[in-house]
Amino acid sequence: MSDRREITGFSNPTVKYLRSLREKKHRKAAGQFLAEGLRLLTDARECGHVPEVLVMASGRDPHPLLSALEADVLAAGGEVIETSPDILSKITGKSNPQAVAGVFAEFDSSLDVIKRETANIWLVAQALRDPGNLGTMLRTGDAVGAGGLILIDDCADPFSVEAARASMGAIFTQAVARASWEEFLPWLRSGSGQLVAASLRDAVPYRGAPYESPCFILVGNESQGLPEEYETACDLRVTMPMKGRADSLNAAVAGAVLAYEVLAGLDS
Amino acid sequence: MSDRREITGFSNPTVKYLRSLREKKHRKAAGQFLAEGLRLLTDARECGHVPEVLVMASGRDPHPLLSALEADVLAAGGEVIETSPDILSKITGKSNPQAVAGVFAEFDSSLDVIKRETANIWLVAQALRDPGNLGTMLRTGDAVGAGGLILIDDCADPFSVEAARASMGAIFTQAVARASWEEFLPWLRSGSGQLVAASLRDAVPYRGAPYESPCFILVGNESQGLPEEYETACDLRVTMPMKGRADSLNAAVAGAVLAYEVLAGLDS
Structure with a gap:
């Protein structure tokens, strides 16, 4: 089912989960990884990789590539989350986070x-x-x-x-x-x-x-x-x-x- | 004047000073920089660059290259400081610091x-x-x-x-x-x-x-x-x-x- 929601609290379990993907053991357990930035996510999209979860900072500038990404995520039954730049910063661990991050299923690496x-x-x-x-x-x-x-x-x-x-x-x-x-x-x-x-x-x-x-x-x-x-x-x-x-x-x-x-x- | 001493306290002003050299503004003000590791310091020595201050972790393994470095620093009127691995870690900002670090005068960069x-x-x-x-x-x-x-x-x-x-x-x-x-x-x-x-x-x-x-x-x-x-x-x-x-x-x-x-x- 497609889903779209806003998260405003630092202690929200989804924020904690997304943040945990910065650690290898959590990525391995979840079979998911985090990538950030509109360019990286657009590259992914053009290669046929649509994120399962898209996290966007509120107050970002509108961008046609971002809209396209959002539409693809929703069409694929993924989730779109809006949050504050501060929370996005906490998730990605960067002090100047890009306006968007995505959660992808890890690829087969055999x-x-x-x-x-x-x-x-x-x-x-x-x-x-x-x-x-x-x-x-x-x-x-x-x-x-x-x-x-x-x-x-x-x-x-x-x-x-x-x-x-x-x-x-x-x-x-x-x-x-x-x-x-x-x-x-x-x-x-x-x-x-x-x-x-x-x-x-x-x-x-x-x-x-x-x-x-x-x-x-x-x-x-x-x-x-x-x-x-x-x-x-x-x-x-x-x-x-x-x-x-x-x-x-x-x-x-x-x-x-x-x-x-x-x-x-x-x-x- | 040659000098040799031991530092055991985290709040020692010399520790604070050495640690400050991790920041560009302090390096610029002091005209000094920090390099760590026996290999790097030995490379420096072989190129004729002797540190003004040599900081060594207590309990390190003895090494002829380290002894040579120490002798050169003292001969050049520099200072040799012995300290704990924890304090050295605080100075270099690395959780697994090498056993030695040196303070060098910055080079002319015109x-x-x-x-x-x-x-x-x-x-x-x-x-x-x-x-x-x-x-x-x-x-x-x-x-x-x-x-x-x-x-x-x-x-x-x-x-x-x-x-x-x-x-x-x-x-x-x-x-x-x-x-x-x-x-x-x-x-x-x-x-x-x-x-x-x-x-x-x-x-x-x-x-x-x-x-x-x-x-x-x-x-x-x-x-x-x-x-x-x-x-x-x-x-x-x-x-x-x-x-x-x-x-x-x-x-x-x-x-x-x-x-x-x-x-x-x-x-x-």
């Missing part, structure tokens, strides 16, 4: 969502802890035409508000899978796919290296890098110039520089 | 520090608001052998704990300048230097574009991008493939992909 034949590039992150880096990788994946992001071992939650925000909507366009290394490697080897990592071990220059489609670009944890056994399991290890004192790049940056090189290599 | 003939690549950021992105650009600059980072208009503070941390030590190796666009452009035009921006306007493919040394790579604000007049002032506008729904990359990612392309172009 390896089944990775259809390797549908894209030339797939990004793979191992123990990536920073939700901003995770969202940035999704955004980069969208830009290079990747099919999605595979999260190996204990990564940040792709459905956190921070990751969704940093993805700039790519959480709705990129497939996302979560798997252990022990699940991922046999899955990869059950079909075609070249596993590539940036490495200092037995590596060739990343520029013009023999990349093959579908290419799975593996990026390691922010502080530890990749475990040695993960690197040695790769089909290709490439090295990027390091002209300064540091011996590594930010994980999302390394993934992006490599992804653009793979894109150029596969296109030529 | 355009005078940019010696354009000393490097092939310089990064330039306009209104970059995220300290993590800023630190990541410093780290990338170090990796590609850039000379430094020029911050145009109202950017995040390069001397914040977050930026220093994300730079992984590059805050101590890269020159950093702050200037308005009105200061920067005449300065740039007073000598050699090619100004390059990622753009959709009248742009050539970024891959194999005619980059020239010294190449100044200009990256715009996270949400607005570059103002049109800044783009048109560039000598070269390049475009990167965008295969998905989004029309832009994360600012630090765009700068890195471009910087690695410039590096390859100038090296060949």
Whole structure:
């Protein structure tokens, strides 16, 4: 049934529920996540993802995209909630919240969502802890035409508000899978796919290296890098110039520089 | 005069002072900034930057690099403070602080520090608001052998704990300048230097574009991008493939992909 209501109290149970979605355990229990901002929600809508609940700040400026979103939510039997900017701020945890937020059903994030034949590039992150880096990788994946992001071992939650925000909507366009290394490697080897990592071990220059489609670009944890056994399991290890004192790049940056090189290599 | 003491109280004025350095206005007033972690402080030391004050958590594991740091600080007439992990946590604002932090004098950040003939690549950021992105650009600059980072208009503070941390030590190796666009452009035009921006306007493919040394790579604000007049002032506008729904990359990612392309172009 469609529903539309106004909430004015901070202690309203719905406010508490929505706010709880900022925590991973509550998202997991509910199977829902929160995304905010008209742009992000419009991206979602254009990709066929309509929020189950739409929360709008009272006193916001009218906007045709917001009206369209509202109509879609109501048509799909979802709920539209009007509340104060202060309460919306409490829900999203941002001091200057955008005028709208949505609650979405979490997507399937099993390896089944990775259809390797549908894209030339797939990004793979191992123990990536920073939700901003995770969202940035999704955004980069969208830009290079990747099919999605595979999260190996204990990564940040792709459905956190921070990751969704940093993805700039790519959480709705990129497939996302979560798997252990022990699940991922046999899955990869059950079909075609070249596993590539940036490495200092037995590596060739990343520029013009023999990349093959579908290419799975593996990026390691922010502080530890990749475990040695993960690197040695790769089909290709490439090295990027390091002209300064540091011996590594930010994980999302390394993934992006490599992804653009793979894109150029596969296109030529 | 060398000095060494122990602080056990949260309300100690030195603790309050150190903690205040997490705020930009206090850093500016004091001309000092805070960096944490043995690795960062060791990087600083190897680049000739010895902290004026070294703060160490009691009960930490002994480490030869820490002893070396301590000796250098005392030899330079600085102060060594021992305190509890809880107080160090209060100072750095991190729930799991590293065992050591240092207070450094802020560096000169006028355009005078940019010696354009000393490097092939310089990064330039306009209104970059995220300290993590800023630190990541410093780290990338170090990796590609850039000379430094020029911050145009109202950017995040390069001397914040977050930026220093994300730079992984590059805050101590890269020159950093702050200037308005009105200061920067005449300065740039007073000598050699090619100004390059990622753009959709009248742009050539970024891959194999005619980059020239010294190449100044200009990256715009996270949400607005570059103002049109800044783009048109560039000598070269390049475009990167965008295969998905989004029309832009994360600012630090765009700068890195471009910087690695410039590096390859100038090296060949």
